[in-house]
Amino acid sequence: MNDLKVLVVEDEILIRMLLKEQLQHNQCEIVGETGNGSTAIEIAEKNKPDFICMDIKLHNGIDGIEAAKAIHDLNPSIPILFISAYNYYDQINNIDLPNKFGYIEKPIQEAQLSEAIKEIRKNMINSAL
Numbered sequence: 001m002n003d004l005k006v007l008v009v010e011d012e013i014l015i016r017m018l019l020k021e022q023l024q025h026n027q028c029e030i031v032g033e034t035g036n037g038s039t040a041i042e043i044a045e046k047n048k049p050d051f052i053c054m055d056i057k058l059h060n061g062i063d064g065i066e067a068a069k070a071i072h073d074l075n076p077s078i079p080i081l082f083i084s085a086y087n088y089y090d091q092i093n094n095i096d097l098p099n100k101f102g103y104i105e106k107p108i109q110e111a112q113l114s115e116a117i118k119e120i121r122k123n124m125i126n127s128a129l
Contacts (some may be wrong), residue, residue: 057085072097
């Protein structure tokens with residue numbers, strides 16, 4: 001099974017480290033990481049990840065939802081898995097963003113993340129058929 005290329009957008013460094021570790025345990029290759037929405041857009045354009053783990057509440061500039069919209073404008077096929085310590089479930093469901101893949105609340109449970117990654121892989125396979 002090929003590694004999925006993932007961009008990690010999380011402004012809390014300890015959570016980012018844990019998330020990267022969990023992603024790597026699930027056969028994902030980290031192709032970029034940042035805690036800044038504007039930088040996430042640049043990395044996504046340059047590195048073309050298979051999917052993005054995007055924290056919603058980011059400091060220093062645009063938030064994760066704004067970054068996700070900008071990334072969608074550049075490449076609408078990149079799925080975005082939103083993560084947050086706050087309950088943004090209703091907000092995420094009401095966003096008109098075709099590339100939103102799902103939403104996981106912090107603290108991130110590896111089983112939940114693994115399930116999301118399996119679904120992303122399945123969707124990628126189905127899209128290729």
